[in-house]
Amino acid sequence: MTPPVVPVISVRRLTKSYGTVEALSGVDLDIFKGEVHAICGDNGAGKSTLLKILSGAISYTSGELLLDGTTVRFSSPHDARERGIETVYQDLALAGDRSCAANIFLGREILMPGLLGRLGVLDRKSMNRKAQQFFGELSISITDPTRNVRAFSGGQRQGVAVARAAIWATHVVLLDEPTAALGVRQKGAVRDLIERLKERGLAVVLVTHDIPEVLAHSDRVTVLRQGKAVSTRFTRDVDMQWIVGAMVGQKVDGAAA
């Protein structure tokens, strides 16, 4: 069923131990370009451990992590970002007292040309202009990127965080519980954003325990349970009952392999 292309991310027998406790024990996973891949599981199933490994926050104990077919081991979130993997954290990781543009360009600031640039002087005009352009492309309702993030609603802040990921990601965007703190209408906006990430040819990994969200947004779903990948299916082939069953450990692979 899977297309004959190299997965953007391949996880092979991935294990992460904390002392004698195994948070992940031998997870296999393939994530392809242009798909929204949901990873769900109950609390303690290993979702956030997997997310942290993919985003570069922690390293793995054994197994293999391949990016575009090459083995990688990220030393920091910055390292993962350098390789085109962007993460949208649940807390969004935005500085409320800085402008939307400044948040978008954090760590990747545009400097003035010439001597001023060598002194480290920022080219705020260019950054504001580009931020505005990005927001337009992603249909995010922020018309003035010079305003502080604090001035915007939860949904708009989410938009800023997702936009930042979309702009810099070349391979994968990891979304951690993206709609946990949002209202119904804002959830719809995030769904549209996820669609646009797909259109840009990015792989989107959606880590969540919100099953309706999985069913609504994802193309495929992997259920984790007690540190293992229980099953991976096309989302259209499953329903809420199946996912819940897989999460709590009922036999799921009896129906079809």
Place this chain on the structure above:
Amino acid sequence: MTTQSLSSRKEPWTVTGLLSRVSGMNTVWITVALIAEIVVFAACLPPGTFVSIYNLQTILSDAAVLLILATAATLIIVAGGIDLSLGSTLTLSAVCAASVVRIVAPQSEVLAICAGALTGVAVGAIVGAFNGYLVAYRRLPPFVVTLGSLGVALGIARLTSGGVGISGLPESIRGFGQGYWLGIPLPFLIGLAVIIVFWFVLELTRFGEHTYFIGSNAEAATRGGIDVPRHAMGLYTMAGALAGFAGLVDFARFQVASVATGHITELIAAIAAVVIGGGSLFGGIGSLKGTFVGVFIPIILANGLLIGGIERFWQDVITGFILILAVWFDQWRRTSDVAR
């Protein structure tokens, strides 16, 4: 849609963004408060005393050291930290510089001044680096670290000087510390230059942007690839060096490196200036433009009280209350911001 109307309310000067707009508003308010202060003193004090060229020069001279110290405090506070040791760092630096000057002066006065200046700044930087290491790399709370080094630096200063101020210094330093250029006191011009340079760094450069970012959300800064401990270490070191430099200016002006007070009054006034100027002790907010205006509120207060013949210790009392009020206001502003 409310969000639409919110975001379409565009200001014409978008370059420096909302921060400058907010702090700009703040600067307007404190400027009004400052003018009110001046008007009250001008009205209440005998004519020709408060409002006079001589007194204006005195006020500017008095502001010099505080401008530099408040610049240091702004750097730290914007990044979400606090440095209580700035006053005693100033004291220690001045004492060390004075000692070096006294030793070298018999050989060459020029050499003595250069060596003294270098010593003062270096000693300040060392105290700052000590603070920075413990805060940034050992993750100790800055309040406690800098309270500790406040005691350490003042103790060492008193040990070095034998508990008394160091005076009896070459005449040429006096020229520097009490000189004028076009009627403007030299120390003030130096303080002004320092605050302008750091305004440039904080407002316009990537280093400044990262400083604000760390103060606003250090975790996000780390995830964004900023080496937060290194940056914080740099800031504390810089603040210490600035305190050392302020020590030199103080020493040049008064001809004596005093160890009596540990410059606690100046420390309180410096932190008050930052907060009055719109700086938030929660980090992420503040501007040197605001700090510049903020500095003159305690300075003019002290000056007016002195001319009015009021016991000068009232200055500490009032400045202390002003600091508390300013922090209270900041807290109120923050919580009402969150509630919105």
